[in-house]
Amino acid sequence: MTSTPKEIVRRGYDAVSYSYRGDEDRAAGERGAWIARIVLTVDSGAHVLDLGCGCGVPVSRDLVAAGRHVTGVDISDVQIARARRLVPGRTFIRADAGEVDFPSATFDAVICLYMLIHLPLDEQPPLLAKVASWLQPSGLFVVTAGHRAWTGTAANWLGSGAAMWWSHADAATYRRWLSAAGFTVEDEEYVPEGDGGHSLFWCRRGSRP
Numbered sequence: 001m002t003s004t005p006k007e008i009v010r011r012g013y014d015a016v017s018y019s020y021r022g023d024e025d026r027a028a029g030e031r032g033a034w035i036a037r038i039v040l041t042v043d044s045g046a047h048v049l050d051l052g053c054g055c056g057v058p059v060s061r062d063l064v065a066a067g068r069h070v071t072g073v074d075i076s077d078v079q080i081a082r083a084r085r086l087v088p089g090r091t092f093i094r095a096d097a098g099e100v101d102f103p104s105a106t107f108d109a110v111i112c113l114y115m116l117i118h119l120p121l122d123e124q125p126p127l128l129a130k131v132a133s134w135l136q137p138s139g140l141f142v143v144t145a146g147h148r149a150w151t152g153t154a155a156n157w158l159g160s161g162a163a164m165w166w167s168h169a170d171a172a173t174y175r176r177w178l179s180a181a182g183f184t185v186e187d188e189e190y191v192p193e194g195d196g197g198h199s200l201f202w203c204r205r206g207s208r209p
Contacts, residue, residue, distance in 0.1 A: 006075065006096060008153065008165040009118045013054070013076035015162035021057055023086060030191065031058055031113065034142065034200070038109065039066045041140055046108035049073070049134065051097055052115020056083030056090075059111055064090060071107075073100050075118075098123045102134045109140040114198070116145055117166050124169070128181035132205050141183060141203040145174040147190060171199040178203055 003011070013020075035058065042048065044067040050060045053072030060070045064087055072092040074080050080094040093100065098119055110131050116124055131141060146168025157164035169177070171188070178185055178201060187202040 003163075005120060005165045005167070006098075006118075008163050010075045010077075012157055012160070012162045012164040013074075014078040015160040016158050017055060017076065017078040017082060019158060019160065021055055023055075023057075023082070025057055032062075034113075035059060035062045035066075037202075038063065038111065038140070038142065039068070042068060042109045045069065047071070047106065049102070049107045049110045051110055051112040051131070052118075053083055053092065054079045056087040056092065059113065060087045060090065060092075063111075073097055074115075098127055101130065104133050105136050106134050107139060108136050109142070110135060112141070112143040114144045116143055117168050117198070119167065121151070121167050121169060125177045125180065128177055128183070132182040135205040137205060139205045141201075141205065143178075143201050143203070144191065145169070145171070145199050145201060147171050147197050147199045149173070150196075168198075174199060174201065182206055 047069045048063055050070055050072040053060050053074050056072060060072050060083060063070050070090050072083050073095050075096055077094055080092050083092040097115060149168055149170045151167040154164045175185060182205060183203040184206060185201055185203050189200040191198045191200050
């Protein structure tokens with residue numbers, strides 16, 4: 001039986017979890033600067049959703065250490081089990097990001113790094129609209145998206161023996177989708193990776209007062 005894209009993603013992250021990031025990994029890499037900017041932007045005590053939280057390191061861990069209340073969501077059983085252990089006392093939910101839901105205006109910020117591009121393209125705009133509804137007015141949304149349009153699979157991702165699947169629209173399409181969902185894009189960065197790269201968008205729900 002052929003696996004669905006989401007099942008490929010789930011199994012892939014189950015397989016690479018420990019080799020992708022170890023328990024004691026203190027290096028935040030490029031995410032370190034992003035986390036620092038989030039901490040400067042979002043008040044202490046704010047409620048933050050880490051959508052595609054992985055094992056909780058470094059984003060959830062570092063935001064909690066900085067005094068933010070974090071809820072994490074990830075599709076991988078292994079990643080969520082690790083997040084619950086590595087960032088204790090916080091809420092981590094094993095769920096498909098396209099199906100999870102929260103009450104309106106639950107969060108002050110939503111962080112979505114390298115997760116949106118693991119969803120089928122037709123599910124990405126509806127998720128962006130849901131994220132907007134979960135945010136407080138003028139809430140912060142930080143999302144990694146595609147830079148150029150591409151959909152593909154790696155057969156032996158990171159030498160794990162497991163496959164991985166991605167689907168990107170191009171940056172202009174993501175700008176349109178974000179605007180249609182009710183976001184104002186305040187900043188955009190190109191994040192190189194290998195022969196390609198990603199677009200990182202810093203957004204607000206609606207216009208800032």
